Amino acid sequence: MDGTGGMTRGAGLPWAGGEYELLRNQVRRFVEKEIKPHADSWEEDGFIPRSVLRRMGELGFLGIQYPTEYGGAGMDAVASTVFAEELGRSTYGGVAIATLVHTDMASVHVFNEGTKAQRARWMPGIISGEVITAVAITEADAGSDVKAIRTRARRDGQDYVLNGEKLYITNGVYADLYCVAAKTDPAAGSHGISMFLVEKGTPGLKIARALDKHGWRCSDTAELVFEDCRIPAENMLGVEGQGFYSIMGNFQNERLVLAAMAIGAAQAAIDMTLAWVRTRRAFGGVLWDMQAIRERLAMLATKVEAGRQFLYATAWRMAAGEDCIREVSMVKAFCGELANEVMYTCVQFHGAMGFMRESPIERMARDARVLSIGGGATEVMLDVVASIS
The missing domain is CATH 2.40.110.10 (Butyryl-CoA Dehydrogenase, subunit A, domain 2)
Structure with a gap:
């Protein structure tokens, strides 16, 4: 439960280390420097400045899976999962979803189904952040x-x-x-x-x-x-x-990054709550001294790590070109529900402060609720799993 996101400890896994860890560190630095200090005001305004998305474009974040001929990075589904997890870990779900809709839910239609002329016209601007989709x-x-x-x-x-x-x-x-x-x-x-x-x-x-x-x-x-x-x-x-089949195909990428976003948010909530219970004094000690609290947080951390490994294993298979509809549906359902379970407990352990708008965990709990709805409700995902099993 140290907040490393589990990836360092899993450095021997094929989806950890190397270029993926370099990307993770780059996104994490961007989040700390250019999102967290300003996002509260964006929450009040109800939108994200276009300059932020253009900056993401300059850093190569908006074209992770797109070919270099259009200005993309030419990476794979694992890299997009890393990006989505770190955006989720920012604690600002609105920033994460606005970005991921552009990168992994909307612009994919242009690239996957677009003609050569349509790609040439739109993809460079999409990847640079000049054209938002x-x-x-x-x-x-x-x-x-x-x-x-x-x-x-x-x-x-x-x-x-x-x-x-x-x-x-x-x-x-x-x-x-x-x-x-x-x-x-x-x-x-x-x-x-x-x-x-x-x-x-x-x-x-x-x-x-x-x-x-x-x-x-x-x-x-x-x-x-x-x-x-x-x-x-x-x-x-x-x-x-043939649009229906394009939509269904693109749903897999969408659901994968939503699951990654959920895991990132859940990890951030656990980290935040650990810091709180280790300093919040009650009954002559701190909350961390209470066995029930330690054990519940440990179980949540275990579930998040299990979800993370399932998530990356699925992303790895997608990157290899495998048909993963069943696994993507599983991971979307599991991670969306898990994020809500984590937030509920973390708000509880923050006590009254968890119910205050000044507390980040209050915002995170609101943001997490839709993760079991958007991109395919949990019930729909489980029905997909049942129909394939």
């Missing part, structure tokens, strides 16, 4: 059930015309480029969904409202409305009718 799939009646989306895209000559609404879109207010899911053939079920690129400022695209959230306060989240939003046919991503 969002993915617009979720609707009021369609979250994990992607097939239920109602947004339509109708072909009209050399254009498509989009009509519909999207909800809970992270980076929805400040994004420059949206990857939008819409039905091009409403009668074809999952075979009738396509993906499109829509630029901010396109006539017919409206940001209906910024949403007021329980946690992740410094990440902007929006409701989007498309009213006869006309875009060139060349803005389609991939093949018409």
Whole structure:
């Protein structure tokens, strides 16, 4: 429970040490110097300055898995997991999710499904932080059930015309480029969904409202409305009718980094609580002297370490090109639930201070709640596991 994140002790493992540890140390320094001193004000403002994302771009953080030809680092899923864990460990879930949506949930559609021309146009700016992305799939009646989306895209000559609404879109207010899911053939079920690129400022695209959230306060989240939003046919991503399969494929990367973010946040909460109970005086001693508290924290630390090793083993397999849908679903469910278990106990051990807004653990507990919901609710993940087992 020393806060090292377990990676030094696991230095003999293939996903520890080397370039991964160099990346971890670089991200950790960035977090300490350029996120933690300022993020409280970002929480109040409800957004993260664009200069912060551009700085991440300068350091190579926004293109970890993308090829060097576009300015990326050419690394793998393990490196993205390291990045996500360290952002989670920052204790600011809003910063982490705004960044990870851009790097691992939205821009992946441009790279994976984009034409050579689309990649050439957008990927350099995405990797530098000049172009911020969002993915617009979720609707009021369609979250994990992607097939239920109602947004339509109708072909009209050399254009498509989009009509519909999207909800809970992270980076929805400040994004420059949206990857939008819409039905091009409403009668074809999952075979009738396509993906499109829509630029901010396109006539017919409206940001209906910024949403007021329980946690992740410094990440902007929006409701989007498309009213006869006309875009060139060349803005389609991939093949018409194949968008559902693109979304499902990209979910694996999304769920992996969300699990990593959860592990990072859980580790930070344990470290913070250890420091608190070792100094908080009660009943003639400190809280750490109480066996029940020591043992509960030790068990939580054990679960976090188990989750971390499962997480990195899965990332290693993904990097090797293996099909890991079952394992990714497991690790997303386990880590999302574990983060909430950790936060609940850590708030408890902080006592009344854990309920105060001035305490970081209070914010972290709010931020963690959505980790068992977003990117695939725990119940959905477990149903995936059950269907494959």
